[in-house]
Amino acid sequence: AQSVTQLGSHVSVSEGALVLLRCNYSSSVPPYLFWYVQYPNQGLQLLLKYTSAATLVKGINGFEAEFKKSETSFHLTKPSAHMSDAAEYFCAVTTSGTYKYIFGTGTRLKVLA
Amino acid sequence: DTGVSQDPRHKITKRGQNVTFRCDPISEHNRLYWYRQTLGQGPEFLTYFQNEAQLEKSRLLSDRFSAERPKGSFSTLEIQRTEQGDSAMYLCASSLASLRRNTEAFFGQGTRLTVV
Numbered sequence: 001a002q003s004v005t006q007l008g009s010h011v012s013v014s015e016g017a018l019v020l021l022r023c024n025y026s027s028s029v030p031p032y033l034f035w036y037v038q039y040p041n042q043g044l045q046l047l048l049k050y051t052s053a054a055t056l057v058k059g060i061n062g063f064e065a066e067f068k069k070s071e072t073s074f075h076l077t078k079p080s081a082h083m084s085d086a087a088e089y090f091c092a093v094t095t096s097g098t099y100k101y102i103f104g105t106g107t108r109l110k111v112l113a
Numbered sequence: 114d115t116g117v118s119q120d121p122r123h124k125i126t127k128r129g130q131n132v133t134f135r136c137d138p139i140s141e142h143n144r145l146y147w148y149r150q151t152l153g154q155g156p157e158f159l160t161y162f163q164n165e166a167q168l169e170k171s172r173l174l175s176d177r178f179s180a181e182r183p184k185g186s187f188s189t190l191e192i193q194r195t196e197q198g199d200s201a202m203y204l205c206a207s208s209l210a211s212l213r214r215n216t217e218a219f220f221g222q223g224t225r226l227t228v229v
Contacts, residue, residue, distance in 0.1 A: 009153075034217055043117075043204055043220040044156070090155050092218075099144060099168070099210065101218050103155035 002027045002093045006104035014112045019063075019078040021107045023091035026072065033074040034092040034101070035065055044090065050074060061085070086111045117221035119205050125227045126195055133191045134224045138207030145188050146218060147180055148204040149173070156204055162188060163210075195228045202226075 007022040025031055032051045036044040048059025055067040065076045074091060091104040118137045126132050138145050143164050148156035159178070160170045164185035170178075177195075182188040192199055202225050206218040 036220070041223075041225065043119075043222040044206075046217050046219070049217050092155075099146075099161050099163070100158050101146070101156075101206070102158070103148075105155045106153075 002031060002095060002098070002100075002102050004091045004093050004102060004104040006089075006091050006107050008107055009105065010108050010110065012110040012112060013081045015083055016080050019076070019081045019085065019109065021076040021089050021091075021109065023065075023074045023076065023104060024072050025074060025091075025093045027093060027095060029095050029097065031093050031095055033065075033067060034094075035059065035063070035074075035076050036090045036092060036103075038088045038090065038106075047076070047089075081109075081111045083111050083113065085109060117205055117207055117219050119203075119221035119224050121224060122222060123225045123227075125229060128197060128228055129194055131191065131193045132195060132226065133189055134203055134205075134226075136188045136190070136205030136221060137186075138188070138205070139209075139219055142207035142209045142219075143185070144208045144210050144218075145182055146206045146208075147188070147190050148206065150202040150204055150223070151200075159190075159203075192226075195226075197228045200226055200228045 003026045005024045034049045035047040050067045058064045092101045094101045120135045145162040147159040150156045162182040177193045180190045202223045204223045206220045208218045209216045
């Protein structure tokens, strides 16, 4: 079975500061990993995905994430936060042999002016 | 194609009433998922279709919940005799899957259900 753990349910950063949202996964087979963003009363929008190609994955809106197998991590980063980045972020895992996407509990990002 | 669409976006119903939600997936996607999301939580898996076949239903779902995907196109999720605990955002997603790979899941905007 797969699972993800997101450390920190709330993260606050100043505008222009580095954004780091943490995700650790558990999977007995090679995982596919995803980061989604959700704005209030909206669905989930895909930011980026890791599907066993390059370990450093670039996504939309300047976000990127690095797959580290030794640390079972897939942390999301952005060099400089914008006010528009304030939202909830979810890490998710699936595998090629399954169909469920298992989500973490989310991290709410607040960007301070 | 404009993505996954869900209807309605919001639904307020009285306890005990039945409600039905519709999801139209991306047209070439063969997999369709229903998830439920409560405040402050991540989406929880409810059920999954491969084409028209419902292959799994979560133990989270009581017998009051039923989903269909006739002809492998749109899907409906019905909740009978709604309870206040059913209040949540219901998310539909679709993906294209083959033996070798899964694409990412694309989500709709969700249906916000409030049971009063």
